[in-house]
Amino acid sequence: MIINHPLLGPRDASEFTYLGDASLINRPDWQSDTAAAEFHDYLYLRDNPAGTHRELWFHEQGDRSWLVVTRDTLTHEILATELARDVARKTGRGK
């Protein structure tokens, strides 16, 4: 698989380490009253779709950036790549 890095251009997927579902960016609030239940769902439960899947890839052998890669789990086709930083900022994080 070739991952089209937003800053560095096309890179081989073997330069990256995979973490999992991109929803892992959205860490629950530990001070919430329902934090235990929210962390259980966050840590363990997955949608695990067959088809389009947004996921986190770490460019460990490169610039050490985190990417959100949108990939089809049935065909391995990569549909989009974004910097995880930009994705998080779009949701109002890290201002």
Next chain:
Amino acid sequence: MRYSALAIMRQVLNGHRGWKPAWRDPEPQSSYDFIVIGGGGHGLATAYYLAKEHNAARVAVLEKGWIGGGNVGRNTTIIRANYLLDGNQPFYELSLKLWENLEQDLNYNAMVSQRGILNLCHTDAQRDAYRRRGNAMMFTGSGAELLDAEGVRAMYPFLNFDDARFPIKGGLLHRRGGTARHDGVAWGYARAADQRGVDIIQNCEVTGFRIENGKLLGVETTRGYIGAKKVGVAVAGSSGRVMAKAGMRLPIESHVLQAFVTEGLKPVLDGVITYGAGHFYVSQSDKGGLVFGGDIDGYNTYAQRGNLPVVEDVAEGGMSLMPMIGRARLLRMWGGVMDMSMDGSPFIDHTGIDGLYFNGGWCYGGFKATPASGFCFAHLMATDRPHDVATAYRLDRFRTGRMIDEKGVGAQPNLH
């Protein structure tokens, strides 16, 4: 028809014209007492033990393709009971006991061969860990022997003992482990279940569940609605997809594991060798091919194929352990889709929906579990109580802090 030497002789005399199909091809009935979704090893075994152990009469197996065409047809055929933790080892020991009597029980040649499994160790710490694991195995009667380097050399002189990074310091030998023919297991269970009246319905995909007020009434399929008192899902690899139709999210990601087979060679390897440091395992099939595999590809996928970097990684592992393997031509490779659970251990449990049961999360170790998985799942579905050796395989174990983290890597399915 029971298979026997006499039955074969009779067929020889009439020119082999009297063989019958090994199982029927029935039309689905409008309702059943038990429906098992998934016609793989686990699903067929569940149906067989429902009929045999619990006298269930109205049982159906629904399979979207053909039976045995999923993961049970895509593995490296190893059977073993060499686990460490209480939640696991008694279960796999039950499985091994069922394997030992499987062919007599099913009247089918599944080519079960207890040729022994050797786990190599490469450091003092790993040897200590194997000593502990071996003790845990002996507690359940599975048997274990700790070999030193000379003991390993006497068995397999061709291994690379003086590897600079991972010199072989010994190994844990599990003599009762071995291999079985995967297709034979699926076909044997199918035939034996069919003879006990189980309807095996192929080309019948479950497209939805009919659930009212938290109670399951039946399943929607490509061959119409089928009512059921109890439905068990055993579709490892596709668990996420199927359970999503019942509105459930699981502690599972689907990943692909590749396996490889070389051209047929003369007998060179009579047992199974595993090489944990490089993650590589190898055995030789009765046809002569070296069958081996390594790590999962490590990202979510439902494509039943892998990528080349992992092929290279597995080949490197093989070459570093067993340099002569480089002379063998690779004949073919395949990818199976694995239910990678969050702690590397499986689930056999109620779902919280009345009448719906779940079996999955076998990671890449489902084949050896086939008999006990079917046995315990049938027990759960028939009696609504977990079998004694499968009480830890709960879906809520992450919520209650009772993980079975055999490999100690936490909630990281791509690391198990």
